[in-house]
């Protein structure tokens with residue numbers, strides 16, 4: 236229970252190990268189980284408590300029956316944070332002490348310590364980081380999804396692709412100041428979220444875990460534990476040192492994709508599964524949050540405001556540009572990203588309509604990489620079409636990400652703007668990313684608070700076996716696989732189509 240203090244009004248009673256269970260949000264009764272030393276004998280006691288659910292501070296009276304006697308009144312005093320109560324199963328442990336020698340009985344229940352882990356993609360801090368950052372990205376089996384037979388090629392392939400792509404990427408990062416702004420923006424968002432949660436009476440530690448650059452997921456822990464024993468995983472230390480008792484994982488992607496949120500959660504699960512403490516830690520994962528009204532409203536506010544910068548706002552085409560994913564993700568792997576994106580655009584347009592804004596709109600997908608088919612229509616192609624169709628005013632809205640990054644600052648603001656103007660568009664505008672927008676941060680805080688009650692130990696999924704394991708099981712089969720795989724991979728990689736696709740200045 237998230238009560239910071241508890242006391243027994245009965246002298247001579249020492250209570251410990253509070254555990255509440257089977258919490259029903261529709262009822263004002265919770266079952267309480269606690270260890271009690273009643274005079275000289277210890278016992279587990281059960282009680283039913285009447286809890287005023289919507290108040291922050293409450294006095295709980297309960298009757299506890301035991302063979303040898305009864306406690307007539309147990310007073311739990313202090314803030315009981317009901318937000319933590321609105322879930323399914325709810326349990327916590329606290330200590331209540333009431334030493335016999337004390338004249339005035341008072342006790343203490345250990346507080347819940349909530350952590351929020353923000354997941355993001357990460358970006359190179361300097362031009363020097365670009366190639367290793369790209370290597371990390373392409374080495375992720377959720378970004379380049381190789382058939383099982385070719386999995387052992389993931390790293391050499393990542394090395395090759397990152398080397399081929401690095402010059403173009405470096406050019407793009409150089410044009411926006413020599414590195415990605417993602418780390419700074421995410422840090423600022425974390426601080427703002429922490430303050431907002433504090434204002435909402437939920438003190439938290441907010442951590443950041445980037446998928447492909449610093450601070451990496453494993454380092455998120457280190458931020459909190461500088462006194463790490465070298466052999467221990469940083470994440471274990473984060474739990475040990477900060478004493479986090481509940482964790483909310485919040486990916487900074489409004490829509491779910493296997494390539495973004497999915498990949499980060501998989502990485503997290505791998506760490507948690509290996510760890511005795513983390514595997515039991517109650518965790519709530521917010522998989523996607525594009526449906527939240529706070530997000531939709533914040534996006535609509537930004538669009539409405541930016542429309543005012545045009546001479547004739549009603550004639551502006553609202554052009555949503557989302558980051559693409561390869562079609563196979565959606566069609567073969569069942570990535571809900573496309574459906575979620577379309578629903579998200581629908582909801583934003585409905586909100587604008589409700590405000591009397593009935594502009595035309597389009598959705599297209601940007602930033603494709605490599606020779607495969609990506610979600611269509613492609614942003615560059617639609618911009619040309621719109622220009623040719625006579626659209627004169629266009630407002631670009633980046634919609635898959637909540638910070639400025641290379642794809643807004645370079646791809647949209649430079650490449651796409653130039654393309655649109657060349658194609659006949661005369662007035663160009665761009666909605667800024669949500670960043671630190673107050674209503675957005677407030678909504679993220681609400682999302683965290685609402686997610687807390689559903690925290691439960693992370694489910695663990697079996698992993699695919701490592702190459703060493705495969706080799707140990709069947710060395711001949713493994714050697715054949717490597718030979719055939721390498722041969723096919725060389726053919727594929729050295730094809731002119733592949734080489735030119737990787738060098739294209741997209742993303």
Ligand SMILES: C=CC1=C(C)c2cc3[nH]c(cc4nc(cc5[nH]c(cc1n2)c(C)c5CCC(=O)O)C(CCC(=O)O)=C4C)c(C)c3C=C
Nearest residue numbers: 356358359378404415492494558560604635640641741742
């Ligand atoms: C929702 C957002 C994103 C999706 C979906 C996504 C999928 C995806 N991306 C690549 C390849 C690259 N992405 C790169 C950078 C990058 N991508 C996103 C977002 C999504 N990616 C962000 C926020 C960033 C970082 C931007 C920054 O400011 O640093 C890059 C590197 C940039 C470059 O080379 O130009 C690549 C490459 C794939 C293959 C993919 C889906 C499979």
Ligand SMILES: [Fe+2]
Nearest residue numbers: 356558602742
């Ligand atoms: Fe990307």
